[in-house]
Every structure is written in structure tokens, then in C-alpha cells.
Amino acid sequence: MPPPPTDQVPVCPRHPDRESYVRCQRCGRPTCPECQRPAAVGIQCVDCVREGARTVRQGRTVFGGSATDGRPLVTMTIIGICVAVYLLQQVVPGLTNRIAFVPALADTEPWRFLTSGFAHGPIYHIAFNMYALWIMGQYLEPLLGRARFVALYVLSAVGGSVVYLLMSTPQSYQDALLNGPGSWYTSAVGASGAVFGLFGAFLVLQRRLGRSAAGMYVIIGINAVIGFVIPGIAWQAHLGGLVTGAACAAAIGYLGRAKGPMQPGDRRIHWAALAAVGIVLVLLAVARYSTA
CATH class of the missing domain: 1.20.1540.10 (Rhomboid-like)
Structure with missing residues (x-):
């Protein structure tokens, strides 16, 4: 049986030379082990994790200031x-x-x-x-x-x-x-x-x-x-x-x-x-x- 065409082999968008059969739970794209990030359910790619961080509402103090790490x-x-x-x-x-x-x-x-x-x-x-x-x-x-x-x-x-x-x-x-x-x-x-x-x-x-x-x-x-x-x-x-x-x-x-x-x-x-x-x-x- 001949091997499947190469264009049907899922590859990581960030690393096209790497096959990946694991897909991001958020965008559905293949993601290689280096680009995989554990999420609450399944795996997400680094791009989705970064995008999610940008859309998360920034923490605020009781008086509306941006929450910091506490260092003055x-x-x-x-x-x-x-x-x-x-x-x-x-x-x-x-x-x-x-x-x-x-x-x-x-x-x-x-x-x-x-x-x-x-x-x-x-x-x-x-x-x-x-x-x-x-x-x-x-x-x-x-x-x-x-x-x-x-x-x-x-x-x-x-x-x-x-x-x-x-x-x-x-x-x-x-x-x-x-x-x-x-x-x-x-x-x-x-x-x-x-x-x-x-x-x-x-x-x-x-x-x-x-x-x-x-x-x-x-x-x-x-x-x-x-x-x-x-x-x-x-x-x-x-x-x-x-x-x-x-x-x-x-x-x-x-x-x-x-x-x-x-x-x-x-x-x-x-x-x-x-x-x-x-x-x-x-x-x-x-x-x-x-x-x-």
C-alpha cells in the first residue's frame, strides 16, 4: 500500500518539518510537542495561549489600579x-x-x-x-x-x-x-x-x-x-x-x-x-x- 500523500500528513504550523497528530483544543490546528501547552481541558498551541492571555481582563485593586506582583x-x-x-x-x-x-x-x-x-x-x-x-x-x-x-x-x-x-x-x-x-x-x-x-x-x-x-x-x-x-x-x-x-x-x-x-x-x-x-x-x- 503506497504511503499517503505528504500534503495529508498533519504538520505543526510553526514547525512545518514536524509531523503532529495532536491538535489544539481551541483552534484545531496540529501542534508539535514543543508548541503544546497544557490547558484545563486537553492541549492548546502557544499561539492560542498567547492570544488568550491578551484577552484576559487585567486584575484590578479595590481602588481600580492595575494589580501588580506586590513589589513597591x-x-x-x-x-x-x-x-x-x-x-x-x-x-x-x-x-x-x-x-x-x-x-x-x-x-x-x-x-x-x-x-x-x-x-x-x-x-x-x-x-x-x-x-x-x-x-x-x-x-x-x-x-x-x-x-x-x-x-x-x-x-x-x-x-x-x-x-x-x-x-x-x-x-x-x-x-x-x-x-x-x-x-x-x-x-x-x-x-x-x-x-x-x-x-x-x-x-x-x-x-x-x-x-x-x-x-x-x-x-x-x-x-x-x-x-x-x-x-x-x-x-x-x-x-x-x-x-x-x-x-x-x-x-x-x-x-x-x-x-x-x-x-x-x-x-x-x-x-x-x-x-x-x-x-x-x-x-x-x-x-x-x-x-x-
Whole structure:
């Protein structure tokens, strides 16, 4: 009996030189052992497995962020940036003065509203801020999703600078040396405003989830007292970050979210609300400079 024609021998589409009598349960094409993937029922080819992965709905956190593997990559990146900037401050003369927030200069050098949040003073300053950032980031970043966490951190840092500006008074440089933080010519540095933004977000989100946040109230209270007792601490930036972070968290936790899974439209509302927070901060800064 003559052999069957070669065009009737099933071959793997990805490897035409290989005969295969096993077919994919999804598309029905022959698939060789190298291209076979075990499925819930039978075998699927690699192409169908890849296509299925693209069509599977991406996991979301309770507040609509993209589910991750739990590693706080954004938090670690921010810590790395702050440490790198701190090291540069020690070796680059004048760097701190160029990136610190100074109300008298920030109207023409607006990057100071954000860059000041990555610079620090003494070693204990950066040590405390990075420790607090690490603790809060491990909880908030997976909960919000990385993109929302970045927005929260950046807006809180800027919010701290804006409130520091709003509560500053246009004084001469000589008067500023005597009056300390809050005057028009006094600089402010540190991630404290952004960290306090994370504190504020934690309070709001814990309340939204029906969880206790009693310990955080104690931490905020202690830091508030320290800000008034120890000279040289820009408590205005702490206040601004706290309020801004709470506002961002309220937008994420309460706007557009009905009972049940969060919908794509809710996420658009959240981003619009976060953008609105940013616009308000810009308008407040512009208004303050226009009346100075």
C-alpha cells in the first residue's frame, strides 16, 4: 500500500518539518510537542495561549489600579532618587540652593516646587523621610496601583511647596534670617510634604475601607508638635502635603465608585479629579505671586 500523500500528513504550523497528530483544543490546528501547552481541558498551541492571555481582563485593586506582583517598585525608585540627590548635595557645591524651594525664586524657577521634595538636610532628615516613605509605600502603592501612587506622591510634594508659599510673607532677606521658615527668602527642602501626603491618603483610604487608622493620628500629632517645637522645620509644607494627599485619596476612594467592581469610567473620573487637584495648586501659586 503506497504511503499517503505528504500534503495529508498533519504538520505543526510553526514547525512545518514536524509531523503532529495532536491538535489544539481551541483552534484545531496540529501542534508539535514543543508548541503544546497544557490547558484545563486537553492541549492548546502557544499561539492560542498567547492570544488568550491578551484577552484576559487585567486584575484590578479595590481602588481600580492595575494589580501588580506586590513589589513597591515606585517607592523603591523614589527612595533611590532621593538618596542619589542627597549624595550629589554632598559633592556638588550649591546644588541644594539651586533645587530647594524658595518662595522668592520659585515664580521664575517653578521646578523648585517639585525638586525640593527630593533634596534633604542632615542625615537624620533623609533617614526619617525614607523610612516613612518605605513603610507607607509598601501599603499604598499596591493598593492604589503604581500610576496613582506616583500622582499622589508628586501632587503631595507640590502641594507642600504651594502651602509653604501661601503661608510665607514677603520679607527682606535679612528679616528672613531672623524669622526662619515661612518667610519669603527662606528655603525648604525634604520629602516631608510628600510623606505627609501619604499620611493623609492613608487616613482617607482607611476610612473608606472601614479600617482603623488610630496609630496614624498619633504619628501625625507627634510630628505636628515637633514642627512647632524644633526650629527650622517647615511645618507649612507638612500641612500642605497632608491636605493635598487627603484630597487625592478622597478623589480616588469616593468619586465615581458605586457598589461592586470599579468600572473603567470610574478610573477616568479619578484621573480627571487628580488633574483638577493639580490645576488648583497651580492657580493658588499664581494667585499668591500676583498679590505679592
